[in-house]
Amino acid sequence: MEFAFDAREDSLRREVQAFIAEELTAAIREDIDAGELGVQFGPIATAFFDKVRARGWTGVSWPVEYGGQGRTAMDQFIIEEEFGRAGLRIGGAGTGAPAILASGTEEQKRAFVPGCIRGDIIFAQGYSEPGCGTDLAGIQCRATRVGDTYVIRGQKTFMTSAHVATHIFLMVRTDPASRRHAGLSILLVPIDAAGITIRPLWTIQNDPVAPRGTTYGENRTNEVFFDDVVVPASCLLGEEGDGWNVAQRGLSIDRVGARRYLMSVLRDEDIVNWLKKDEAPNRALRADPVVRDKVAELWIEGQVCRLLTMRSMTIARRGGDFVHEASAEKVFAPEHGVRATEAIGQILGPHAQLLSSSPEAVEEGVFAHNLLGAFQSTINHGSVQVMRDQIARKGLGLPRPGKRGETV
Amino acid sequence: MDVLPDEDEAAIQATAEDFLAAECTPALVRAAERDAARWSPALFARIAELGWLRLCLPEEDGGDGLPLTHLAVLFDVLGRHLAPVPMHGTMVGAITLARCGTPAQRAILPAVGRGEARIALAIQEADGSWSADALALRGRREGDGIILDGAKSFVDGFRESTHAIAAFLLDGAPALALLESDAPGLSATDLVTTAKDSSASLVFDGVRVPASRIIAGAAPLRLLMDLAAAFLAAQMAGAARRATERAADYAKDRVAFGQPIGAFQAIQHMAADMLIGAEGAQLLAREAIWRLGEGLPATVEAAQAKAFANEKCLAACRSAQQIHGGIGFIEVHDQQLWYRRVAAWAHRCGTAREHRRTVAAALLDQQGPVRLDVPLVAE
Numbered sequence: 001m002e003f004a005f006d007a008r009e010d011s012l013r014r015e016v017q018a019f020i021a022e023e024l025t026a027a028i029r030e031d032i033d034a035g036e037l038g039v040q041f042g043p044i045a046t047a048f049f050d051k052v053r054a055r056g057w058t059g060v061s062w063p064v065e066y067g068g069q070g071r072t073a074m075d076q077f078i079i080e081e082e083f084g085r086a087g088l089r090i091g092g093a094g095t096g097a098p099a100i101l102a103s104g105t106e107e108q109k110r111a112f113v114p115g116c117i118r119g120d121i122i123f124a125q126g127y128s129e130p131g132c133g134t135d136l137a138g139i140q141c142r143a144t145r146v147g148d149t150y151v152i153r154g155q156k157t158f159m160t161s162a163h164v165a166t167h168i169f170l171m172v173r174t175d176p177a178s179r180r181h182a183g184l185s186i187l188l189v190p191i192d193a194a195g196i197t198i199r200p201l202w203t204i205q206n207d208p209v210a211p212r213g214t215t216y217g218e219n220r221t222n223e224v225f226f227d228d229v230v231v232p233a234s235c236l237l238g239e240e241g242d243g244w245n246v247a248q249r250g251l252s253i254d255r256v257g258a259r260r261y262l263m264s265v266l267r268d269e270d271i272v273n274w275l276k277k278d279e280a281p282n283r284a285l286r287a288d289p290v291v292r293d294k295v296a297e298l299w300i301e302g303q304v305c306r307l308l309t310m311r312s313m314t315i316a317r318r319g320g321d322f323v324h325e326a327s328a329e330k331v332f333a334p335e336h337g338v339r340a341t342e343a344i345g346q347i348l349g350p351h352a353q354l355l356s357s358s359p360e361a362v363e364e365g366v367f368a369h370n371l372l373g374a375f376q377s378t379i380n381h382g383s384v385q386v387m388r389d390q391i392a393r394k395g396l397g398l399p400r401p402g403k404r405g406e407t408v
Numbered sequence: 409m410d411v412l413p414d415e416d417e418a419a420i421q422a423t424a425e426d427f428l429a430a431e432c433t434p435a436l437v438r439a440a441e442r443d444a445a446r447w448s449p450a451l452f453a454r455i456a457e458l459g460w461l462r463l464c465l466p467e468e469d470g471g472d473g474l475p476l477t478h479l480a481v482l483f484d485v486l487g488r489h490l491a492p493v494p495m496h497g498t499m500v501g502a503i504t505l506a507r508c509g510t511p512a513q514r515a516i517l518p519a520v521g522r523g524e525a526r527i528a529l530a531i532q533e534a535d536g537s538w539s540a541d542a543l544a545l546r547g548r549r550e551g552d553g554i555i556l557d558g559a560k561s562f563v564d565g566f567r568e569s570t571h572a573i574a575a576f577l578l579d580g581a582p583a584l585a586l587l588e589s590d591a592p593g594l595s596a597t598d599l600v601t602t603a604k605d606s607s608a609s610l611v612f613d614g615v616r617v618p619a620s621r622i623i624a625g626a627a628p629l630r631l632l633m634d635l636a637a638a639f640l641a642a643q644m645a646g647a648a649r650r651a652t653e654r655a656a657d658y659a660k661d662r663v664a665f666g667q668p669i670g671a672f673q674a675i676q677h678m679a680a681d682m683l684i685g686a687e688g689a690q691l692l693a694r695e696a697i698w699r700l701g702e703g704l705p706a707t708v709e710a711a712q713a714k715a716f717a718n719e720k721c722l723a724a725c726r727s728a729q730q731i732h733g734g735i736g737f738i739e740v741h742d743q744q745l746w747y748r749r750v751a752a753w754a755h756r757c758g759t760a761r762e763h764r765r766t767v768a769a770a771l772l773d774q775q776g777p778v779r780l781d782v783p784l785v786a787e
Contacts, residue, residue: 001417001477002410003698009409074409265780273777286772296764299771300692300712302780307691310411317410328684385677392676395683396656399671 003310009078016057016082023051024086032088033212049090049119052083058090059117062101067114073316080258085266087212089259096123096169099186099250103238112167112188124165124191126224127247128158134383136171136244137180141226143172143187145233145240150174150187152195152229158380162198162222165191171247174240184243187235195229198222204372208357211364213270215263215337216373261309263377264333267340267370268302271295271347274363291347298340305333324395327387334377335384341367341374411691413481416474420463421481427458428489434742440492446606447568452493456523461498464701466506470518476503476701480694483639487646490749492605494526494565496643500635501527501573505586508628512620513586516571528569528589529636530560530610531629538637538758540629545576545612547583552619554578556585556593556612564756566596567606574612575629584623584632591615603752631700634710636757638696641713644753645690648721651746652682655728658743662733675731682727685720692716699783707786708770715763718754725750 005013031045041049052058060076062068069075083090097116100108115121132138141154152172162168168189175183189196201221210217238246272295275286285291308329315322344367345352356365378384392398413421432451440448455461464479465471479499486495502520505513519525533544545558556576566572569589576583587594593615596608656679659670669675696709725747729736736743770784778784 003695292768296767304688388677388680391680
């Protein structure tokens with residue numbers, strides 16, 4: 001056991017912190033905030049991200065032959081954490097690139113991964129449908145093989161970055177006779193293919209728009225329609241019919257890492273640092289034994305979130321032999337984020353309901369906007385209920401629920 | 409950063425698990441509870457033979473000089489099997505002496521390593537506070553020694569101890585006294601706890617301790633209390649994990665409404681939360697113990713671990729009772745052993761309220777912003 005970063009990692013963290021302190025000006029921030037989802041910016045922000053790339057801080061743990069840096073996952077974690085703390089999302093590009101690295105052909109790796117690292121290829125995740133979300137086995141969106149093409153027909157929903165993406169990481173049913181997880185496939189679909197219609201679904205964060213630092217600030221997601229969309233058969237990722245496994249390889253990467261960790265714990269720091277302000281209401285609250293006990297309780301839970309994340313990083317470094325550990329992290333951390341958000345509201349009192357556009361809003365309304373968004377993280381990327389199923393079955397060997405009298 | 413046991417630690421853990429699974433059965437735990445001694449001298453002798461007691465003692469004191477994290481995995485396994493041996497007080501006391509004691513005081517350590525010397529910790533007093541600020545036992549200087557007058561309570565493992573380390577006030581400041589458990593003027597009254605193990609109240613009626621047996625200053629007491637909280641949290645995490653596994657095993661067999669109750673999500677989700685609670689406590693405890701081993705400040709980390717363990721490990725053991733239903737409440741069924749032990753341990757070495765007070769002070773009463781991954785230092 002070793003509960004510390006090594007000297008090289010500490011020095012990397014200081015280097016990133018110094019870079020952000022020096023280079024991330026107010027003008028760049030404005031330019032980034034004017035964009036959407038941390039991917040569309042003006043020229044000032046683009047120049048800033050060029051500098052970030054020049055430092056080798058994108059695609060950090062990805063292979064050198066595909067434009068990555070070939071460094072450790074922990075290096076990537078540290079860099080993403082520091083940028084995340086500054087309110088910036090870098091690297092990653094969602095599920096696409098990790099899944100392509102795991103399952104793609106040589107040609108696909110060369111076509112997509114360097115672009116994901118440069119930021120000129122952005123994947124939207126096309127999993128959920130009106131009739132299925134957490135249980136993706138219910139997918140109905142069809143792709144039919146016609147010669148050397150696939151013809152796609154169906155509907156997807158909650159495709160958050162569809163309106164800024166270049167491609168869709170699309171899960172479809174290729175075998176119409178198949179049930180549940182069999183007969184699913186992944187297609188890498190260009191967003192500008194003929195027959196794709198994108199319509200906005202506005203979230204409860206839309207009016208007014210959430211301030212920077214909100215746990216889940218997205219004001220928009222999308223529903224996407226596929227009306228006989230024809231794509232080359234070479235868009236298939238992995239084997240036809242093996243889409244469930246292909247997607248799992250990408251999802252497991254999605255459930256661990258700096259972004260989800262930060263999302264769950266930044267509130268703990270925010271409330272403590274807010275209470276420490278040298279103003280009368282803050283002084284009074286931080287002297288209240290009830291507030292002190294609650295804040296300490298949240299802090300300890302935040303430490304558990306950090307340690308569960310470090311455990312996942314440890315397992316990943318030792319070869320990625322996860323049993324239930326990523327699921328445990330995906331239950332405890334998001335639920336902690338919700339508990340913290342709601343407890344902070346009770347500490348702040350009526351101010352906690354005031355949104356960003358309101359007079360007398362605390363910290364630009366971030367705590368109120370968190371109340372609107374924190375619980376999203378207990379739903380997406382696998383609900384905490386499904387994660388608990390996984391923990392019970394994989395971690396403790398409990399049986400799958402069956403019909404009465406039989407165990408499936 | 410690698411928060412899982414390394415090869416050496418994992419090897420010790422596996423050996424310990426094999427040994428205690430075979431030797432420390434529920435029947436042995438029950439026998440210890442029924443025995444007037446309330447512990448198992450035979451099991452402790454075997455543990456001493458296996459060398460567990462000297463594992464993390466310095467080589468110059470007859471130990472193996474291994475990092476303290478080896479004790480973290482051992483306490484986990486001892487907790488899993490509810491081992492009725494005075495390992496906790498003995499190891500906390502011995503590590504404190506190894507770190508803070510004079511050569512004369514450290515002379516006891518080879519005997520600790522052999523299992524011949526066993527230490528009980530006399531920290532708390534009648535009000536039950538787990539705080540250096542609550543000390544009332546006083547020492548007055550007389551000749552080349554100290555005379556102790558006052559009382560201690562919640563002294564776990566006193567009956568089986570050969571020595572006690574008592575915290576007291578000397579000239580208004582905290583100090584530790586190393587004394588023989590049969591010192592003249594020292595008398596004990598047994599307490600009856602939910603664990604049915606040994607715990608006692610002590611009266612010090614002019615107990616004389618040579619000056620050479622005194623360790624003055626707040627820091628040794630701080631270290632001792634941090635070790636005590638962290639080791640006990642590790643032990644609780646192990647017990648909670650085992651209680652969870654046992655409940656899961658029961659749920660696989662027990663049929664209701666036509667299927668094993670473990671197939672019901674109401675049970676599965678409860679079991680998932682039990683596992684997460686035990687694992688969270690384990691990680692917090694291991695981080696605290698790693699920091700203590702590295703000589704880093706760990707008061708906040710030990711407080712975090714014990715506060716979390718008190719609530720989550722007890723909840724896990726209580727949920728294990730829930731899964732067992734009525735049979736879990738019946739004395740002849742073994743499951744209740746885990747609940748009763750953890751119900752006692754959750755009230756020793758500081759309550760959640762007390763430990764969160766320590767964390768809150770470190771968070772709120774110092775200058776400057778906090779960051780979750782930057783350790784806090786208690787004042």
